[in-house]
Amino acid sequence: MKHFTSVKDMGPLDKAIQEALNIKKQKYAASDLGKNRTALLIFFNSSLRTRLSTQKAAENLGMHVIVLDVQQGAWNLETRKGIIMDGDKPEHLLEAIPVMGCYADMIGVRSFARFQSKEEDYGEVILNQFIQYSGKPVISLESATRHPLQSFADHITIEEYKTTDRPRVVLTWAPHPKALPQAVPNSFAEWMVAAGYQLTITHPKGYELDESFTQGAKITYNQQEAFRDADFIYAKNWSAYRDPGYGRILSTDRSWMVDGKKMELTNNALFMHCLPVRRNMIVTDEVLDSPRSIVIPQAANREIAAQVVLGRILKGLPKNE
Amino acid sequence: MKHFTSVKDMGPLDKAIQEALNIKKQKYAASDLGKNRTALLIFFNSSLRTRLSTQKAAENLGMHVIVLDVQQGAWNLETRKGIIMDGDKPEHLLEAIPVMGCYADMIGVRSFARFQSKEEDYGEVILNQFIQYSGKPVISLESATRHPLQSFADHITIEEYKTTDRPRVVLTWAPHPKALPQAVPNSFAEWMVAAGYQLTITHPKGYELDESFTQGAKITYNQQEAFRDADFIYAKNWSAYRDPGYGRILSTDRSWMVDGKKMELTNNALFMHCLPVRRNMIVTDEVLDSPRSIVIPQAANREIAAQVVLGRILKGLPKNE
Amino acid sequence: MKHFTSVKDMGPLDKAIQEALNIKKQKYAASDLGKNRTALLIFFNSSLRTRLSTQKAAENLGMHVIVLDVQQGAWNLETRKGIIMDGDKPEHLLEAIPVMGCYADMIGVRSFARFQSKEEDYGEVILNQFIQYSGKPVISLESATRHPLQSFADHITIEEYKTTDRPRVVLTWAPHPKALPQAVPNSFAEWMVAAGYQLTITHPKGYELDESFTQGAKITYNQQEAFRDADFIYAKNWSAYRDPGYGRILSTDRSWMVDGKKMELTNNALFMHCLPVRRNMIVTDEVLDSPRSIVIPQAANREIAAQVVLGRILKGLPKNE
Numbered sequence A, B, C: 001m002k003h004f005t006s007v008k009d010m011g012p013l014d015k016a017i018q019e020a021l022n023i024k025k026q027k028y029a030a031s032d033l034g035k036n037r038t039a040l041l042i043f044f045n046s047s048l049r050t051r052l053s054t055q056k057a058a059e060n061l062g063m064h065v066i067v068l069d070v071q072q073g074a075w076n077l078e079t080r081k082g083i084i085m086d087g088d089k090p091e092h093l094l095e096a097i098p099v100m101g102c103y104a105d106m107i108g109v110r111s112f113a114r115f116q117s118k119e120e121d122y123g124e125v126i127l128n129q130f131i132q133y134s135g136k137p138v139i140s141l142e143s144a145t146r147h148p149l150q151s152f153a154d155h156i157t158i159e160e161y162k163t164t165d166r167p168r169v170v171l172t173w174a175p176h177p178k179a180l181p182q183a184v185p186n187s188f189a190e191w192m193v194a195a196g197y198q199l200t201i202t203h204p205k206g207y208e209l210d211e212s213f214t215q216g217a218k219i220t221y222n223q224q225e226a227f228r229d230a231d232f233i234y235a236k237n238w239s240a241y242r243d244p245g246y247g248r249i250l251s252t253d254r255s256w257m258v259d260g261k262k263m264e265l266t267n268n269a270l271f272m273h274c275l276p277v278r279r280n281m282i283v284t285d286e287v288l289d290s291p292r293s294i295v296i297p298q299a300a301n302r303e304i305a306a307q308v309v310l311g312r313i314l315k316g317l318p319k320n321e
Helices: A013-025 A049-060 A093-102 A118-122 A125-133 A148-161 A183-194 A223-227 A295-316 B013-025 B049-060 B093-102 B118-122 B125-133 B148-161 B183-194 B223-227 B295-316 C013-025 C049-060 C093-102 C118-122 C125-133 C148-161 C183-194 C223-227 C295-316
Strands: A038-043 A064-069 A106-110 A138-140 A168-173 A198-202 A218-220 A232-236 A270-272 B038-043 B064-069 B106-110 B138-140 B168-173 B198-202 B218-220 B232-236 B270-272 C038-043 C064-069 C106-110 C138-140 C168-173 C198-202 C218-220 C232-236 C270-272
Touching: A013 A148, A013 A295, A038 A049, A038 C049, A049 A064, A049 A148, A049 A295, A049 B038, A049 B064, A049 B093, A064 C049, A093 A125, A093 C049, A093 C295, A106 A125, A106 A295, A125 A138, A138 A148, A138 A295, A148 A183, A148 A232, A148 A270, A148 A295, A168 A183, A168 A223, A183 A198, A183 A232, A198 A223, A218 A223, A270 A295, A295 B093, B013 B148, B013 B295, B038 B049, B049 B064, B049 B148, B049 B295, B049 C038, B049 C064, B049 C093, B093 B125, B106 B125, B106 B295, B125 B138, B138 B148, B138 B295, B148 B183, B148 B232, B148 B270, B148 B295, B168 B183, B168 B223, B183 B198, B183 B232, B198 B223, B218 B223, B270 B295, B295 C093, C013 C148, C013 C295, C038 C049, C049 C064, C049 C148, C049 C295, C093 C125, C106 C125, C106 C295, C125 C138, C138 C148, C138 C295, C148 C183, C148 C232, C148 C270, C148 C295, C168 C183, C168 C223, C183 C198, C183 C232, C198 C223, C218 C223, C270 C295
Parallel strands: A038 A064, A038 A106, A106 A138, A168 A198, A168 A232, A198 A218, A232 A270, B038 B064, B038 B106, B106 B138, B168 B198, B168 B232, B198 B218, B232 B270, C038 C064, C038 C106, C106 C138, C168 C198, C168 C232, C198 C218, C232 C270
Antiparallel strands: none
């Protein structure tokens, strides 16, 4: 594996799942693989699960990890090209990226959509600059349009919990007080279809996602209809993708919250969410605290997903000098 | 050892001291014990000694360490139950804690008293949630009511410096410009009595500590009387425990500052403080810079105390998968 | 090596260069040297290259690394002596430094000039307190007056790229929107002269550096003249050293920016900068993005410079208990 930015980098998914389940049984079996290797994890945005699970996975593989929060301790970074740098940003990404590449064997990058320009966000300008200029393998720790380590962990989790070969998976929009990126739903939709599941996406009118991610999924504005006979309910908020209105909140309709009554419509479905989750906005305490909620084992699989990816990248590295 | 939150978790103290003194001679003798083990250190509050000494101790034992400052880089955490999360806190402790537990073999937590509710502080709501929901051993890195790694280091230090079997130890209140928790004096009092020392606590009227911690100690409002014939002077500020006034500053009387003249009343006592210490508020430069001050060796013992505790917890862990 | 704060601590420079070039070929050959050793890196100021390259170098040597950003997570530190600490700084350097020394085998310190007092800055008050009170080897990660790890990396880089024995090296001032310390130019001038290069320094009138650093260099106010026949152009901004005006911006003259036309005056010179660099203030995109720019390999050599220094300090440590 050269870079990891989407499901397209994973190769056959059944093989990836098998690898994940093997690692889960023996996390420390390859603790020599990462000897004298350093993963640099760069965060432009907040992180709990990604930060901890990726560190843990790297250390399971015997790697060193250096974490850098760009807003804290480092220089504020300029991203625009061709400008006169006479403002408050003393360093340009054009230098910072290759410099970071000098001191690491691979680079993980978290950089959310900024909602300043749809073209910039969906062009994955930051992530692609890391790929282009760092000279090292790049791992998305959630980019503007995808969160592939999350989607891979979601896939592993469904494989562990499913009771039919091709489960019915429902991605439902839910209300949220802030405008959130589309990275998680984009990535989830794309991955679930690639995994061969029956995917239904439900949301209020206007919240249609970029079709290049949702191809192969059924889309409906009727949440109740979507929940009927579902095996897995995956809740998530996102802001509008379509123009005009990209990045905006179109609905605050709390009737879209997932509650116990809606869960009763399902085929005794399991509840999933990528976390962090807003209790009693996205989902009621009742559902989240019920035995049908698998959000914690889902989060635990973030370590496994990261370990598969880091392990594959390690195997692809040139020999150490 | 399952969790470490107070002296009650230590078992026989003479054995603990012996273990500490052995480790001090051979810090790296057990550097295989922590192989493929990860300590996660969570800070809700500032830390210098605890942060560094616990990391160092964990690394002496061959562990990996992941440090998380909750205010920086992670999500702002909600702690109240049953509320609608439509404010500025995107994640609830109810998810964050078990998630953290997924990626670590043990969790250290620093969470000071917040002085919003005495019941919440003295109920150790945060610490207990970690114990209840993380699924992993929990180590107090100073909680709302105790700072047991500090108290253990204090104990080790007194054992190293004492010249009589049951030294006279004096805990004295001293003035401070900000309202501070009672965790250090509570924990110190409890531990010193358990260690079998002759403990006297002196403070202005109104600063009485929770009696469940000070049982077995002599309490006096007369600082000079307390200092007479003391072998160790331990200075510390704290805010009021009693109601009404919990968490408030009742006195700013600088005549309570420890100075050279007061030290002359003692039996050539050694001066201790947990640090950080406000010079010329808590204690004069003269005393702190004198050879009778042992605050630095006391701080150095924080590493040893942490290593005993982490080592014991490591020994109690289930075998690695 | 006991401490590392300037070129004077390096011994014969040809030997240091040879050591650097050997390490560059085999970065992990001495990965046992730092076993059970901990480097503590303290940052009072922002850092990207120094932070990452020093961590990487320490880990190449098998050391543990603890990074502490003083403004984040630790206590705000008082530096003035003799005062009553009743303000917003709860801890004094006089305690913090020896405490840090307790938990580390060596301490790296970044502490920029503060421009509050030239005497304090040029007296290296902070750095010297670490040397005096920590009880451990101290490594400058850029102090008030010098940035020796940068200068050593500059030296290594010039040795790798030079085509004549004693190349003509030009240090040129360039404009910048903020007042910057003199540490990089001081240290560079001192090191280049020690390396035996032909050094010319060019800047607007009033920007003369402290002569104790520039001894042996030619100084001119005529930038064009300086560039003529140069083999290396090293650009950097600094604020005024001379009084009155210490730490102030005397010129914002953008005609001092390095551009392609000026580079044509040189002997096909290579362009260097310590980074971070303000594009189109210090140097044009054209020059920085040209093949004559070696700022990235120069930054990469920061790891090598640090590894030489840390390795030498490790060799000088007393045996581990």
